[in-house]
Amino acid sequence: MIQLLPQTRTPRFEVRFAETEAEILATQQLRYRIFAGELGAQIDGGDAGIDADQYDGHCRHLMVRDADSGEIVACTRILTDAAAERAGGFYSESEFDLEMIRALPGRVMEIGRTCVAAEHRSGAVIATLWQGIAETITREGYDYLFGCASIGLEDGGAAAHSILETLRGKYMTAASQRVRPYYPLPLADRRPEGAVRMPPLLKAYVSLGAKACGEAYWDRDFNCADVFMLLNVSDLNPRYARHFLGKGRSEAREAVALA
Template sequence: MQPQTDRNNGLTAPPRFEVSFANTRAEILETLKLRYRIFAGEMGAQIDGGDEHIDTDEYDAHCRHLMVREVESGRVIACTRILTDECAAAAGGFYSSGEFDLQMVDALPGRVMEIGRTCVDAEYRSGAVIGTLWQGIAGFITREGYDYLFGCASIGLDDGGARAHAILDTIRQKYSAPAYQRVRPYVNLPTADARPTGPVRMPPLLKAYVNLGAKTCGDAYWDTEFNCADVFMLLNVSDLNPRYARHFLDRASLPPVVASGLD
């Protein structure tokens, strides 16, 4: 992320957040611990975190782990993982293939990559942090030349699904992919018994997807382990919203990726 200008004295101030790849086992463990704290501690997901209290699965060793660190405190406050088409072959497929029939993805022309396990510390769920994370993703896309990005954006079901269904109705009307770019969930989201109370806002990750120009590819998957609705989102890089393309791609810069640290 680029430095910011201090309006008071015209000097260039260091950025508050920095994005980078986790290139050592210690750095990757920081991201896995953040995931556990958010998914198990906050969302109530049933995860066997072991003595280290980490969230990990068989895909992590094949992924490149991206993290956002708060400069002043040194804390990792956001992370995601990238699984490329080449690495997915070695991993036995994409993570999303456990939730959706991905025949459509297999037929896409060009190179594809999946992002997943995205989470942000509860104290930092602002546009700035999500934006910093997406700058890192954009840097990878630009450098490596991928044509499509996809992943699941989750909506919590703590209210019985009322909020999720309201959000899904909105994105179906405004941000649906064409019929030939649909995927089928293996477990459908049950209907909600009530309407949501109060204003309904998109989760930050889902909002970032649609702002970038991504489309939803059909019905959501009911993730009972994480108690959420997973919405499959597909972004054709050539269809990036011009405003956000300038914002992210013009600023995209990342150091090279080395070994995953989990091998």
């Protein structure tokens, strides 16, 4: 009698760094489809329909792929402190005065241009992306992670100001760890209609223990408010540290989905 061994389920989503020019191009095309096509950002994508800038060549591009279809469904790019020196600075320096970041002790890295395909904005995909980020932090010994989380301004900024009010009350850094936006978000002329929910990326940041470093930048090209978020790795929420840094992706996915 033949005894069949139990089958292990292969994860649907996999995360890794882009290894070829074609894979980097695919992440840039995903960025363009979301930022320009969906959000209306003013981007000259050329004939190939890509979102690219002078920082891309200095970044490592982390991507989440659907193992069933092979499609890239989420991506972010990582700019380390060493790479930023070669690039002439961090991307966020185009929006904020980052003097505070340069004074932090230890190693820092920036994530940016983070996006997830509309049909995959679930806990599973976002958790898989953060798993890759967390593995990079621990493997390479970074002390701080920072980046911008965007809030859309389709309603004129009412929802953004409501979210910023929540951040000021619960998730703001100490005064010594603030950054200054070069173009602060202007006041909205009305209150939001109905309940307001944090965008998935911003929600993931605060769930992990990151804090907002002051007022938002008004990104007129992307029609959004950018909130500068800082995560001190030593302050990582213990619940999420256990899931992201010590256990498997299935548990990390559950942690984000329940956040």
